[in-house]
Amino acid sequence: MPARFTLHGIFLSGPVYKVALMLSLAGEPFDYVHVALREGAHKAPAHLAVNRFGQVPALVDNSNGNSLAQSASILEYLADKLGRFGGATLMERIRAREWMFWEFDRLAGPIYRSRAAALGFRQFDPAVLAQYRTEGEAALATLQSMLAGRDWLVGEAVTIADIDLYGVIHYAREGGFDIDALPELAAWEKRFKALPGFAEPEALLPKESRTA
Ligand SMILES: N[C@@H](CCC(=O)N[C@@H](CS)C(=O)NCC(=O)O)C(=O)O
Structure with a gap:
């Protein structure tokens, strides 16, 4: 019997990690379908049937067929x-x-693209890359100031806002951004990583399909 949810993704993807993280934090086991982006599997009819934009992640709710x-x-x-x-x-x-x-x-573009450049997945003109750095640093400074005096982004408890943003912040160091120079942000990151059910991408996103 399938798990309630099937996540379609690829292990290197921040947006896929966000969804896996939410399921893990909620204690919800999920089946996983590896989508071979390099081979173009995300543009094939089988994947377009679950994500019409031809991207990952896709999530299927097996209880009602929603994709x-x-x-x-x-x-x-x-x-x-x-x-x-x-x-x-x-x-x-x-x-x-x-x-x-x-x-x-404001956040995802500059951070994800700086990381993709640092890991050699994408190439950018140096001026464009410098612009991403400026924009990323500005977005991180906003977060640093908004987190002053608070544990979480909204209200008194962790919400999908924290999960969503963590799914980007996790990759900022790989993109060359110095999170430790921003103490409020670094403290929030530490609190987030201490949540029950938290796991790193490597623990949540296998390199092959698997059932829960
Ligand atoms: N806004 C989308 C972005 C998803 C996205 O960019 N996914 C990438 C992998 S990280 C992808 O599928 N790239 C292939 C493509 O866009 O053709 C989301 O948050 O789900």
Whole structure:
């Protein structure tokens, strides 16, 4: 019998990690389908049937057949279905959503692209790379100031906003960003890593498909 959720992804992907992390923090085992991006499997009909954008992650809810795309939206779906990390009130849910839009607008691009360049996955003109560094540092400085005096991004408890942003921050060091120079952010990262169910990408995302 399949697990309730099947995650389609690739082990190197931050957006895929976010979804696996949410499932792990919620104590929800999941089946995993490795999508061979290098071979173009994400553009093949079988994958387009679960993610019409031809990207990873995709999540299938085997209890009702829903297939879901876009990591932040998947986190919202899981928060709703599992009753975890969604925020205690309407305004907390909205604040969490604001953070997730901000993450995509300001944080993910510069951090993920700087990391991809550092690992040799992508090449950028040096001026473009310098621009990503400036933008990434500005976004990290925003986070540093917004976290002053708070444990979590929204309300008093961890929410999908923290999970979503952690799925980017985790890769910042690989991109050459100095998180330890930002004490509020580094302390938040430490709190996040101490949560029950937290695991590193290597522990959550295998290099091959597997069942729960
Ligand atoms: N906004 C999307 C981004 C997903 C994304 O960029 N996934 C990458 C892997 S990290 C991908 O599938 N790249 C292949 C492509 O876009 O064709 C999300 O958060 O799910």
